[in-house]
Amino acid sequence: MYLYDAIDQRLVDERVAQFRDQTRRFLAGQLADEEFKHLRLRNGLYLQRHAPMLRIAIPYGLLSTPQLRKLAHLARTYDRGYGHFTTRQNLQLNWPRLEDVPEMLAELATVQMHAIQTSGNCVRNITTDHFAGVAADEIVDSFVWCEIVRQWSTFNPEFSYLPRKFKIAINGAAADRAATWVHDIGLHALRDADGEIGFRVIVGGGLGRTPMIGHAIREFLPWRHLLTYLDAILRVYNRYGRRDNIHKARIKILLKERGPDAFRREVEEEWAHLADGPSTLLYEEIERVAARFTRPAYAALANEAPAFNAALAADRSFAAWAKRNVHSHKVPGYAAVTLSLKKTGVPPGDVTADQMDAIADLADRYSFGELRVSHEQNLVFADVAKRDLHALWRELRALGLATPNIGFLTNIVACPGGDFCSLANARSIPVAESIQRRFDDLDYVFDVGELDLNISGCMNACGHHHVGHIGILGVDKNGAEFYQVEIGGNQGETRPGAKAALGRVLGPSFSAEEVPDAIERLVRCYLGLREAEEERFIDVVHRVGVEPFKAHLYGKTHQASAVDERQLAAA
Amino acid sequence: MAKLIRHRRLTSDSWQPLDHDVERWLTPGEDGFVPAFPADADLIVPLRLWRLRREDLLERPGRSGVRLAVDDDPGELAADLERLALVAVEFPKFSDGRGFSTGRLLRERYGFRGELRATGDVLRDQLLFLERCGFDAFALRDDQDVGAALAAFDDFTDAYQASVDRPVPLFRRRLAAGAIA
Numbered sequence: 001m002y003l004y005d006a007i008d009q010r011l012v013d014e015r016v017a018q019f020r021d022q023t024r025r026f027l028a029g030q031l032a033d034e035e036f037k038h039l040r041l042r043n044g045l046y047l048q049r050h051a052p053m054l055r056i057a058i059p060y061g062l063l064s065t066p067q068l069r070k071l072a073h074l075a076r077t078y079d080r081g082y083g084h085f086t087t088r089q090n091l092q093l094n095w096p097r098l099e100d101v102p103e104m105l106a107e108l109a110t111v112q113m114h115a116i117q118t119s120g121n122c123v124r125n126i127t128t129d130h131f132a133g134v135a136a137d138e139i140v141d142s143f144v145w146c147e148i149v150r151q152w153s154t155f156n157p158e159f160s161y162l163p164r165k166f167k168i169a170i171n172g173a174a175a176d177r178a179a180t181w182v183h184d185i186g187l188h189a190l191r192d193a194d195g196e197i198g199f200r201v202i203v204g205g206g207l208g209r210t211p212m213i214g215h216a217i218r219e220f221l222p223w224r225h226l227l228t229y230l231d232a233i234l235r236v237y238n239r240y241g242r243r244d245n246i247h248k249a250r251i252k253i254l255l256k257e258r259g260p261d262a263f264r265r266e267v268e269e270e271w272a273h274l275a276d277g278p279s280t281l282l283y284e285e286i287e288r289v290a291a292r293f294t295r296p297a298y299a300a301l302a303n304e305a306p307a308f309n310a311a312l313a314a315d316r317s318f319a320a321w322a323k324r325n326v327h328s329h330k331v332p333g334y335a336a337v338t339l340s341l342k343k344t345g346v347p348p349g350d351v352t353a354d355q356m357d358a359i360a361d362l363a364d365r366y367s368f369g370e371l372r373v374s375h376e377q378n379l380v381f382a383d384v385a386k387r388d389l390h391a392l393w394r395e396l397r398a399l400g401l402a403t404p405n406i407g408f409l410t411n412i413v414a415c416p417g418g419d420f421c422s423l424a425n426a427r428s429i430p431v432a433e434s435i436q437r438r439f440d441d442l443d444y445v446f447d448v449g450e451l452d453l454n455i456s457g458c459m460n461a462c463g464h465h466h467v468g469h470i471g472i473l474g475v476d477k478n479g480a481e482f483y484q485v486e487i488g489g490n491q492g493e494t495r496p497g498a499k500a501a502l503g504r505v506l507g508p509s510f511s512a513e514e515v516p517d518a519i520e521r522l523v524r525c526y527l528g529l530r531e532a533e534e535e536r537f538i539d540v541v542h543r544v545g546v547e548p549f550k551a552h553l554y555g556k557t558h559q560a561s562a563v564d565e566r567q568l569a570a571a
Numbered sequence: 572m573a574k575l576i577r578h579r580r581l582t583s584d585s586w587q588p589l590d591h592d593v594e595r596w597l598t599p600g601e602d603g604f605v606p607a608f609p610a611d612a613d614l615i616v617p618l619r620l621w622r623l624r625r626e627d628l629l630e631r632p633g634r635s636g637v638r639l640a641v642d643d644d645p646g647e648l649a650a651d652l653e654r655l656a657l658v659a660v661e662f663p664k665f666s667d668g669r670g671f672s673t674g675r676l677l678r679e680r681y682g683f684r685g686e687l688r689a690t691g692d693v694l695r696d697q698l699l700f701l702e703r704c705g706f707d708a709f710a711l712r713d714d715q716d717v718g719a720a721l722a723a724f725d726d727f728t729d730a731y732q733a734s735v736d737r738p739v740p741l742f743r744r745r746l747a748a749g750a751i752a
Contacts, residue, residue: 151731157703161668285742
């Protein structure tokens with residue numbers, strides 16, 4: 001993790017004092033609801049009808065074990081003993097009492113944590129690849145750049161009352177594991193021909209009710225200009241983004257209304273005034289920030305671990321887990337491990353306080369005392385020696401955190417939905433569970449292969465259903481919960497092949513009871529169409545289009561048109 | 572007397588806004604002339620009035636200031652800023668952040684050195700950010716406790732970004748301090 005210096009710490013402490021006073025004034029009737037709302041939201045506090053919620057920032061998803069233990073303590077002391085990891089790599093606690101929140105923030109500050117800008121119309125938590133710093137395909141360690149952008153965005157005076165929330169993702173590897181094409185700004189690290197580092201700057205992507213894939217307005221921005229270029233984009237957005245309609249206020253709408261070329265020109269004109277100014281980054285600053293990150297003291301290990309190989313051969317369950325939940329590492333003899341928070345029957349992303357404590361103990365013993373939250377709502381131990389994998393697996397299994405489903409359709413991403421959220425049209429969690437129950441045959445799920453399944457309880461799309469290979473959206477039909485099904489979405493080029501894409505709705509929606517059947521029909525259709533085991537669901541959809549799936553799903557006999565589609569796609 | 576904070580102190584305000592009934596100042600009277608402005612008063616006029624009666628305002632002994640709406644382009648005043656003692660930015664809602672950019676542009680791009688005043692829905696909890704964007708005077712909303720609001724300037728003792736009040740961002744100051752240490 002990034003270790004605060006005295007100034008970082010003081011800013012967080014001062015924020016606690018500020019919010020304590022704001023809360024005091026609100027409770028004393030000196031601050032109107034609407035005014036306090038803007039202040040508490042930028043401290044992550046929602047006061048919803050049936051469930052208040054505190055969203056705690058986990059900058060770029062990186063946590064130390066003292067921090068995780070503190071989160072466990074907060075969940076136990078101020079909440080109902082569990083927390084929910086979100087798709088923005090944060091942690092949400094439900095049911096905190098407003099009166100307690102200043103104290104909760106004070107406790108967080110003791111472990112260099114906060115809830116700054118986890119909501120409100122400002123720059124939110126920067127998200128990134130959960131394999132940052134350890135991935136074999138790394139270009140830069142994106143954590144360093146995330147921290148630099150975090151500091152730029154924290155209490156940024158000019159960009160604190162934007163037209164709408166603003167989400168930035170940074171990817172530092174060849175594969176895009178940060179969904180950079182569906183963020184307000186996505187930054188993709190690259191090296192140019194001279195080996196210099198820079199960023200592809202993607203603007204105007206996003207999900208929500210008007211999903212869009214972003215536009216690359218700069219193919220290569222040299223790293224030293226990163227902050228001034230962000231200033232230019234944000235200034236154009238702050239001045240000209242729509243404020244008359246909350247549903248048209250995101251930067252994607254501004255970019256669309258201006259047109260990508262006109263928008264780019266406007267940003268470049270603004271940037272011409274800012275480029276090479278005092279916010280131009282210095283190499284020494286990159287070094288300083290990098291040096292403040294703790295680094296694992298890796299042992300010198302052979303890449304092959306005989307004990308690991310023997311366990312793979314001897315233990316089929318372990319081998320299944322290792323295949324799905326263990327990932328390659330740039331340091332010989334090490335691996336990254338995903339702890340699945342997608343066990344059937346547990347709401348996706350939920351962890352109890354006791355589990356948090358147990359996970360912290362395991363991270364101390366097996367992974368240098370740190371862990372990450374992934375935007376798919378799982379946890380990652382990034383630095384596990386391969387020779388320890390079998391022992392770790394046994395301990396994770398005992399905690400219910402070793403479901404071997406990473407990348408599979410039971411690794412469902414879901415928002416809290418109608419059980420918790422006042423915005424939702426429909427519940428998400430029971431639907432996720434019914435799908436997991438339907439696909440409880442692990443061999444079958446292995447055979448189906450990689451398949452992202454995302455569920456959102458309303459069109460605000462917190463479950464990112466637009467970029468699920470299969471996306472499910474809760475809709476309200478005359479007061480009853482129904483679910484729309486779409487396919488073909490893709491969060492990004494996580495591997496060479498299908499690019500970031502938005503799903504297409506297949507047809508009329510289903511009742512909750514019908515959803516598992518519908519998913520099964522789609523999966524069967526895929527299995528019939530795929531030409532090789534390596535061809536994923538999403539690859540087939542991109543090859544043949546949605547029509548064959550539509551026909552299969554709604555039971556129509558459109559075989560002829562399906563064949564036409566295939567011929568068309570092949571042509 | 573309006574409640575005004577200037578340079579972090581409570582102060583009285585000599586400026587007189589001519590916000591209301593702009594048309595009156597643009598409509599010729601029976602004599603065929605538009606009305607004369609009060610000669611000695613320090614006047615704040617909306618941009619539209621400034622555009623149309625700039626010379627009349629400037630030739631008075633009294634000082635002139637212009638009030639910008641948050642969607643006015645501050646660049647329109649670039650050539651006039653030397654002759655303006657005050658620019659006011661009117662915040663229609665405290666949560667409308669366009670005026671923050673207006674402030675920075677006036678100070679950093681157009682070099683305005685006179686009084687930059689935030690008016691309208693100006694509340695205690697936005698004061699520090701406004702100051703960092705170049706505002707040095709604040710006409711708070713009527714219901715605000717101006718005395719208590721002064722404490723807001725001390726909410727934070729430092730900041731990461733470059734801003735009007737601290738043109739050198741924290742990372743450069745850190746490096747400079749590290750180089751000395």
